[in-house]
Amino acid sequence: xxxxxxxxxxxxxxxxxTLLLIAGLGMATAAPAGAACFADYKAKRDxxxxxxxxxxxxxxxCTPKSAARxxxxxxxxxxxxxxxxxxxxxxxxLDQRQKSxxxxxxxx
Numbered sequence: 001x002x003x004x005x006x007x008x009x010x011x012x013x014x015x016x017x018t019l020l021l022i023a024g025l026g027m028a029t030a031a032p033a034g035a036a037c038f039a040d041y042k043a044k045r046d047x048x049x050x051x052x053x054x055x056x057x058x059x060x061x062c063t064p065k066s067a068a069r070x071x072x073x074x075x076x077x078x079x080x081x082x083x084x085x086x087x088x089x090x091x092x093x094l095d096q097r098q099k100s101x102x103x104x105x106x107x108x
Contacts, residue, residue, distance in 0.1 A: 037062035039088045040097055041071050043080040052080070054104030055097050062088050074108035 037058040044051050056074065060066045064085045072082040087093075098105050 035062075035090050037067075037088060037090065038094060039064070039067035039071060040086045040101070041067070041075075042083040042086065043071075043075045044083055045079055045081070051083075052104050053086075053101055054108060055094070055101045055106055056108045057106060058088065062090075064088055071108060 038055055039058050040053065040055050042051065042053055054075075056067070056071050058067045058070055060070060064087070067085045067088050068082060071085065075082055
C-alpha cells in the first residue's frame with residue numbers, strides 16, 4: 001500500500017466516523033422528542049388557602065418553562081394558581097409520584 005492510498009483510506013474512515021457521529025446525534029436528539037413528557041407541580045387556591053401537588057402530561061417541549069405555560073391555564077379553569085413546576089420527567093417517573101399526587105395525578 002502506498003502513501004497515497006493510505007491517505008485516502010484514512011480520510012474515508014474519518015468521513016465515515018463523522019457520518020456515524022452525526023447519525024448517532026440525530027437519533028439521540030430525536031428519541032426524547034417522541035417520548036412522553038410529564039411534570040410535577042404545586043398549585044394553590046386562596047380563601048381558604050388550599051394547596052395541591054399534581055402530575056400532568058406535557059404536550060410541548062419537555063422543559064420546566066414550557067410545562068408551566070401548559071399547566072397554568074389548565075389548573076386555572078378550576079380556580080387554582082400554579083406556584084411552580086417541580087420537575088419534568090418521562091414515564092419512568094410516574095409510578096413514584098402517583099401516590100403523592102392522589103386525585104391530582106394526570107387530572108390536568
